[in-house]
Amino acid sequence: MSLPKSLQKLIAQFDKLPGIGPKTSEKLVFHLLNRPKEDLKEFADSLLDAKEQITICSVCFNFSDSIPCSICKDSNRDKETLCVVAETQDVQAIEKTNNYQGLYHVLQGTINPPENITPDKLKIKELQQRIKKDQPNELILALNNDIAGETTSLYLIKLLQDSNINISRLAKGLPSGSEIEYADDITLGYALKDRKKI
Numbered sequence: 001m002s003l004p005k006s007l008q009k010l011i012a013q014f015d016k017l018p019g020i021g022p023k024t025s026e027k028l029v030f031h032l033l034n035r036p037k038e039d040l041k042e043f044a045d046s047l048l049d050a051k052e053q054i055t056i057c058s059v060c061f062n063f064s065d066s067i068p069c070s071i072c073k074d075s076n077r078d079k080e081t082l083c084v085v086a087e088t089q090d091v092q093a094i095e096k097t098n099n100y101q102g103l104y105h106v107l108q109g110t111i112n113p114p115e116n117i118t119p120d121k122l123k124i125k126e127l128q129q130r131i132k133k134d135q136p137n138e139l140i141l142a143l144n145n146d147i148a149g150e151t152t153s154l155y156l157i158k159l160l161q162d163s164n165i166n167i168s169r170l171a172k173g174l175p176s177g178s179e180i181e182y183a184d185d186i187t188l189g190y191a192l193k194d195r196k197k198i
C-alpha cells in the first residue's frame, strides 16, 4: 500500500534537509502528525516568523534580527581581532566556548570547485574591504579541518599576505575532517586559545 499523496509530499520535504534520510523523514512526519493541530500551527508559524525576521548582518554576514548584528554593535568586543568562519553555526560554536571576545566574518561557505563554489561566491571580497577599512590587528582562520576548509585557509593566507595583518589558525586540536559546528566546547576552546600564528 502506498502512502497518501499529501504524506509523500511532506516526507519529500523533510528528505531535502541536510543529514536526514528517507527513513528519518518518515519517522518525523508520523511523529508530527500525531501532535495536536495547535502544536503544528506553532511549528509552521515559528518557521515563517524566523524566515521573515532574520536578515544578514551587512558587516559580518552572520544571521541576525538587526543590522548591524548584536555582536558587531557590542562596544565591549575586541575590534582588533577578526575570526573568519564558514557559517553562522560556527559563530554559535565559538561563542559557546566563552573563549573569544573579538568580531567575526562569515564567509557563507568554503571554496569547493567540484560543487562550483569558487572564491567569488563567498564573502571574500567583503573581507578584504573590511580589513582595509577597519585595519584589525589579527585575523583568525577558524575553518573546518577538511579539504574545503583547508583550501579556503590557504587561499586567504596567500591573498592577504601583503596586507598588514597577523594571521593565525586554530591549533591542531580538532580531529582531521571535523566540523567546527560539531566540536565540543572544550576542544574548540583550546584550539582557539592555542591558535598558531602564520
Ligand SMILES: [Zn+2]
Binding pocket: 057, 058, 059, 060, 061, 062, 068, 069, 070, 071, 072, 073
Ligand atoms: Zn555582524
